[in-house]
Amino acid sequence: MDVLVVEDDASVRTLVKAVLEKNGNDVRVATTAQEGEDYALNNKFDIIILDLGLPDGDGFEICKEIRDHDITTPVLILSAEQETDVKVKCLKVGADDYLTKPFNPEELMARVEAITRRSSDGGAEQILTCGDLQVKMLEREFTVNGTKVDLTNNEFNLLVYLLKNKNKIVNQEEIAENVWDIHFDTQTNYINVYISYLRKKIRDHTENDYIETVRKKGFVLRCDD
């Protein structure tokens, strides 16, 4: 994800940048209110982290400015301990959450993840589950009911896409674009074929057939959790 960090204090800035990057994000930093506002208005970020006490303005002002331009990117405010009425002011200017300095890395990531999860796609989870099905992204491992199941690359990628959109209907065009990176119609039914492969491998280890067909619409990976 693309993150904008607006913070003048070098030590805090470096820490925040490091933590975010370690968690797989692309970070852009700004050290003044002017610069931060400029970046925020002219680029698309997934989250913006704003310090309150900047040399040439404060985070609230930037946030207000951003919202006035109809930019809905989630904003996390970093506030110093002594700052008063942070919560109320955050609400007023349309910020999503705030974090009081000093904070530790886990706190920061927890807030960032909470906000982005709330606001959009679910981020980049490391473990995806759906009932008996579990995928560990880092190990690239798929288990059904605890037993490991080997998948080919295409099968794995397809399954991951379904898991990331579980309980949502995904159509063939979306699948082609996001799993195969194909942006045109190949006139073949390869997606049906791979859905079939997946079902077979899942069927071998559990009763439930998680992949549901929605005629004329696409497929859903269905489960209660």
Place this chain on the structure above:
Amino acid sequence: MDVLVVEDDASVRTLVKAVLEKNGNDVRVATTAQEGEDYALNNKFDIIILDLGLPDGDGFEICKEIRDHDITTPVLILSAEQETDVKVKCLKVGADDYLTKPFNPEELMARVEAITRRSSDGGAEQILTCGDLQVKMLEREFTVNGTKVDLTNNEFNLLVYLLKNKNKIVNQEEIAENVWDIHFDTQTNYINVYISYLRKKIRDHTENDYIETVRKKGFVLRCDD
């Protein structure tokens, strides 16, 4: 999990052992600094709990000794109330956290769980780099100097193993076990072959040949960062 507890005070030792075991851990105890250090250096634990005031030395010394031997096992220090500068000293010797006596069982377990959680998923980095080389684990993407390079599964897994052990020499046996999950000698030079493949693909995009051969020992992925 396997826990080492180094504590001379019998009542504290018994309590800690009982609490940990009740929570499903295997506990080994040592009552002197000498014994504790000996255990720590010659066995693999998931966490080490060290008392500061031991009859023949203190926890800080053991901790330092452990870290000097490149053992990264999380260490939790138990300190008496009157001990000064515990936090600073902990940082200095590479301990992960400390707990002031007296403490209650819940506190202890909370610390233990926090430490092991932190260290376990912090070990699974999402982005691995070495100079120009970058691997994004979740996207399963490899870039050299910013340009994407396609790798086969085996090539990718081998590269990841090298990255996870960058600047450390890894021998062929280790590679076989961790990348191919082969626990015997196949009598062939397949690892050399894949090293060769990797080098070729890296060479195509950058001058530096990151993979160094250490004759009779193995290979190193070398870089300054």
Place this chain on the structure above:
DNA sequence: CATATTAATGACGATATCATTATAATTTGA
């Protein structure tokens, strides 16, 4: 310097995975 040892790379057949096609099964709507 000569030779033995170790590593690097080219080449090859076996196998796995790929996209596609053909055919079977299912669902829909007249």
Place this chain on the structure above:
DNA sequence: TCAAATTATAATGATATCGTCATTAATATG
């Protein structure tokens, strides 16, 4: 109920990746 539309799966040939072997290159040692 029956044909048309849609989806599921079996089958196939093409290609990529696999592990192995053979050969060449590099390095160490006497």
